[in-house]
Amino acid sequence: MSKFFASASPHLRSTASTRKIMLDVVIALVPSCIAAVVYFGWRALMLLGVCVLTCVFTEYICRIVMKREQTIGDLSAVVTGVLLALNLPANLNPLMAVFGSVAAIVVVKQMFGGIGMNFVNPALAARIILTVSFPTAMTTWIPTSLQGVDAVTSATPLASESGAFSYLELFLGNHGGSMGETCALAILLGGIYLVLRKVIVPTIPVVYIGTSAVMALLLGLDPLEQVLSGGIMLGAVFMATDYTTSPITKWGKVIYAIGCGVLTMLIRTYANLPEGVSFSILIMNILTPLIESATAPRAFGEKKERQGAK
């Protein structure tokens, strides 16, 4: 008599896996990577390579040192690497990119236990670490290859006069800025892919961008220009939607995204920083556990049900 394999129910599992989800995120980032290479040339490609390789290698070493099972196969380190690269200026010294990647994986991700345990988004935290460590290098933007060659540096739309760039230029990303955040079109394509593949629900990006636009109106700014400039698009679609650091409850996502939008616009308008996306998402990351427990759904049958339906 052969022995049967016994296990607890359910005996059927969906085909979803962490690896497939991360692969989908990488695929969604491809348009932005292409845009970065088109606008910023080989330096963009090199920085992408440096960040991805460093992140994966660092995670590999970390898991060995920590004597834990190897997790580079889940591709989350690749996602961190690509996201970090897209948050950097194209002419950044590659060694600085290596420093940022190591910080993201070691300090932010693995020291807290690896995937699913980090309390802030690793790529975002690394961007902030780099901005604080190398403020000049991190805010020196080179012109895109399609802008005039005579320019040595290029101002970002946020640092320019309002109206310096047309909506179309902003949408297509032909202006200075971090490699991945300039082209709204590419980000949008990636975001639509993620929603169609059911990797994310559109709540956070839509509410984040919507709140930012409303805040811009209230502050007397051009909403469309504000939304298309700086890191709002990249932040809303790829950074704020990070599973680990955003609430898993439906209403939690709404509150979190409103918080991101409000903080971003307040920082842009009143703080002594050119950009507010990184810090506002970081702050909301930290508030996520609180938001989550405050928005836990009412369990089925809990409390008295309204005597509505007959």
Added chain:
Amino acid sequence: MKDKNLRFPKIPFRTPGGARVPHRKHTADKQSVIMPTPDEVIIPMSQHIGAPCKVQVAVGDAVCVGTVIGDSDAFVCAPIHSSVSGTVKSITKLTMPSGAVTDAVVIESDGKDTADPDIKPPVVENLQDFLSAVRASGLVGLGGAGFPAHVKLNVPADKEIDTLIINCAECEPYITADNREVIENSWAVMSGVYSVLELLGIDRVIIGIENNKPEAIRILTEIAENEKYDPEDKVRVLPLKASYPQGAEKVLIKACTGREVPTGKLPADAGCIVMNVTSIAFISDYLKTGMPLTKKRITVDGSAIKEPQNVIVPIGTPINKVIEFCGGYKAEPGKILMGGPMMGIALIDDTLPVLKQNNAVLAFDEKEARLSEPTDCIRCGRCVSACPMRLMPTRLCADVKLKDFDAMRKHQIMTCMECGSCAYSCPAHRHIVQTIRLGKSQLRAELAKKKGDK
């Protein structure tokens, strides 16, 4: 006081969560096959929720089909009948799939299938007669839970029931036994419905059925809409979205009436009685013939089964004999399930008998038998959106890991019905149901200990 404004919903009410499990209803259009009586049946004394029966026969006794072989004085209990005619060979102990050990009567069949001479249609003049008849029939919830039917139908006087829901959702993958029951025995289904609604004085009967069973929906609707049979329009069919776990009692009540059964309460507290469609058809057959529950239609399917089909088998037939009847294994079986793949129990022994409340036997090959190893939770929230009870499974798992009993209670761990939607959806393949089940039993033990201390 009855609500005069009771209406039928045109479309089902929204229910939370749910998982898109594959249907795999391969046997839906296949006529059921009656299996010949086996040489021997093993009939356990515990085939229901409640007190196990005491053996009423001795070794060497002659029994017929329908002879009572087990009964008890307990209220929550249903008598057990012989499913073959022959002699009692032995009385043994049997380890059930749940791990509990119970008495079992082994009967050697004489191959004649003689019905017990005392069997005659019950005389039912009032509700009390009806409840006694249902008890005598040995009927338990045939959807899988196995709750004695006469207990369910015996509604406490302080509860007002206005709706009878017939559960024909059959949301588990593979299983088509209820679907075949409706198609092959539709008149019994409807006459059972009319008997129960008359005896219990119910004004509204909703037959909830997933929309992946178009033929069954068509047949039931035809009868329910015919003025000749349903002059007062008390019975209607409500097609439901095919989404797991649509057939879970609380989910079905919500979909059919919009009401939520309060935490820790019963369907009667929401004014409903829910009965499985095969149970209701059996009641009708029993009222006509008086033949107790001795046979059951089960779906035999899975990647290791040669000829998947629905088989009507005598209760107590060893599972390996049923599989043999279906052409045997076509691949080395890695896992045998009693019930569906979402909530069924994995067996370690295929010689166990078919029970009253069984509706499927599934056998999977080695490849399908093994599940992926769990990895770290990535907090994607799929378990939260899949939970039909609006719980947060990942948070409950954390509570269980920390053995934080207060948090488990606060987060309503007992509301979990272990449907498996969370674990099905989890991309990290975590053992969510297993962990929650562990937490529930630890919490129960803790509460019992506290009670004992006082």
